[in-house]
Amino acid sequence: MLKSLFHWKVLVNILLAAAVFTGLVWLTFRWLEIHTNHGKEIPVPNVMNKSVHDAIKILDDSGLEYEVDSFKYDPKYRPFQVLQVYPSPGSRVKDGRTIILKVNPRTWAQVSVPDVLDRYKGLAFRQLEQVGLKVGDTIFEPSIQRDAVIRMLYNGSTLKPGALLPRFSTIDLVIGAGPKRNISVPNLVGLTVQQAKAIIAQNLFEVGLVEHEDGGSDESDIVYYQDPASFDVRDQGMQIDIWASKKTPAEMSGKISQLNSIYRIKIDTTTPPPSYYEPPVYREPVAPRVSEPKPETPRTETPKQETPKSEVPKATTENKPKTAVEQKPKTSSATTPKTTTTTSPKPEEKPKAKKVIVV
Numbered sequence: 544m545l546k547s548l549f550h551w552k553v554l555v556n557i558l559l560a561a562a563v564f565t566g567l568v569w570l571t572f573r574w575l576e577i578h579t580n581h582g583k584e585i586p587v588p589n590v591m592n593k594s595v596h597d598a599i600k601i602l603d604d605s606g607l608e609y610e611v612d613s614f615k616y617d618p619k620y621r622p623f624q625v626l627q628v629y630p631s632p633g634s635r636v637k638d639g640r641t642i643i644l645k646v647n648p649r650t651w652a653q654v655s656v657p658d659v660l661d662r663y664k665g666l667a668f669r670q671l672e673q674v675g676l677k678v679g680d681t682i683f684e685p686s687i688q689r690d691a692v693i694r695m696l697y698n699g700s701t702l703k704p705g706a707l708l709p710r711f712s713t714i715d716l717v718i719g720a721g722p723k724r725n726i727s728v729p730n731l732v733g734l735t736v737q738q739a740k741a742i743i744a745q746n747l748f749e750v751g752l753v754e755h756e757d758g759g760s761d762e763s764d765i766v767y768y769q770d771p772a773s774f775d776v777r778d779q780g781m782q783i784d785i786w787a788s789k790k791t792p793a794e795m796s797g798k799i800s801q802l803n804s805i806y807r808i809k810i811d812t813t814t815p816p817p818s819y820y821e822p823p824v825y826r827e828p829v830a831p832r833v834s835e836p837k838p839e840t841p842r843t844e845t846p847k848q849e850t851p852k853s854e855v856p857k858a859t860t861e862n863k864p865k866t867a868v869e870q871k872p873k874t875s876s877a878t879t880p881k882t883t884t885t886t887s888p889k890p891e892e893k894p895k896a897k898k899v900i901v902v
Contacts, residue, residue, distance in 0.1 A: 589632035595623045595646045606638045614645040622649040651710035658704035659692050667692045675710040686719030687780035693717045722779035730773035736787050737762040751782030767792040770806045
């Protein structure tokens with residue numbers, strides 16, 4: 544078996560296979576050198592801070608491809624100025640290599656306007672600032688939606704949600720100032736339903752019940768009745784009901800009378816309604832009478848006489864004369880002082896009966 548491996552024919556086949564393999568490898572690398580321009584490198588030209596048009600022309604003359612990409616807008620640089628180059632200037636690249644140019648755009652990148660309609664003004668301000676938009680003037684208009692955004696304006700024209708605007712653009716907001724009070728209701732009788740709805744919306748009222756005589760929904764029908772009545776005073780935002788028919792209001796007089804009995808009830812205010820409650824009678828407080836002091840008159844009393852009592856002198860004591868005190872009748876006058884008179888004792892007089900005057 545070993546002798547068969549070293550046969551000359553086998554060795555010739557091995558040498559031929561090695562030569563063919565070596566030739567294929569050499570041809571492959573030679574083809575790659577020719578296809579990729581091996582050894583032929585081109586330095587990237589310096590196009591920094593040039594305009595994008597000049598940079599493209601230089602790259603075309605150098606045999607390099609280019610790709611322009613908008614960079615973040617920087618107001619410190621000119622519009623369409625090249626701010627970055629990749630690969631960096633001075634690098635050696637093959638012919639036909641794509642060079643990426645990042646250019647300063649003309650203005651800020653565009654952003655989508657958020658939907659802030661019918662939202663509170665504070666929330667609308669925050670949403671607009673989050674996407675990079677500024678709020679300019681705030682215009683207040685009468686509306687039943689107080690402090691809600693009604694419209695958005697950009698350069699005087701109405702702006703719809705989702706529109707694209709440059710970042711940091713300024714938009715104006717129209718905000719509702721709230722409904723007005725005590726507004727006269729417009730006269731809708733004789734108009735078509737379509738015209739009546741337009742006038743109701745124009746006066747900032749709401750369309751309420753719309754009843755057609757034939758049960759249809761034809762907006763060309765003529766309004767023959769409304770509630771509230773025309774020229775009544777109502778607040779904006781309240782509903783106005785209308786009744787319409789294909790006939791004229793004069794032909795609907797019977798229906799109008801029937802509706803008046805329902806919606807135009809007259810209350811007689813000349814006679815007061817019967818009261819089943821008796822209110823309490825209010826009586827004024829009577830001040831107590833202050834009696835004037837009357838002058839006091841002295842009263843005269845008749846003295847009562849008492850029987851004199853006999854006094855028995857005691858044996859142990861000496862008979863001493865007693866003083867008789869006579870009392871005068873008192874007077875009620877406060878100015879006259881009371882006087883008492885005392886009599887001096889008389890020597891050796893017999894005791895006499897006392898006179899007692901009772902006042």
